Amino acid sequence: MNQRKSKAQAQNNKSEDKHLTRKQIECVEGETKEATALNFAKLVISPEMASFRVITNREREDLMAQLDTPSLIGALREQTQAVHRGDMKAAEAMLMNQATALQSLFVKLTETGLQAGLLRQQETALRLALKAQSQCRATLETLSNIKNPPVVYAKQANVTTGPQQINNGVPSSAPNEPAGTQQKKSRKNKLKELPHEQEQWLDSGAPGTAGGTDSSTKAMAPVHRPKNRGGQGQGSA
Incomplete structure (x- = not known):
């Protein structure tokens, strides 16, 4: 009888060991103690550990008893x-x-608000219900963006930095010529292309001779001359 009880107890202990959950956080051992300590520090600040701490903070006790860390x-x-x-x-x-x-x-929350007896309680519950509805809509919108990412159409922009040089027309043969030289050359070329009949107006012709004096003009009579010349004194007519 004692042997049978010991065998049954051993089987129960094995079954309990199978369902035994681990609560200790496992850390990768390094070659030295310092390396092991560094691995443990990295584990503590890892994103997985942060999520683990939040999940297990306010979880149900019966679930935590069955959870393997x-x-x-x-x-x-x-x-x-x-x-x-x-x-x-x-x-x-x-x-x-x-x-x-x-x-x-x-x-x-909507049911709670509709069943509330006081207006303040009803208003609070319905306001929270609408917030939950808004968060539900935002969550579904995020899910839709993950499934079907939006396409961004960007207009082409001509963005340049530094000085710019714009050459309009035919460039000159000598790049070191001063500004306006090419325009003067083009004007001369246009004048050379004019027909002979239209070029005559450009010739000023021979200089004319000085004209003679008019002999019919007579000198002024003395009665019409001023008595005081040079603006001195007052003269009478």
């Missing part, structure tokens, strides 16, 4: 590695479940 951290790492590979299935599932939970919250 290294397995949870390993699952969080697998999600991160999937995102690095471009696999967004976990993120899509997360957003969809959040939208469903927000929808349930919206319905619950």
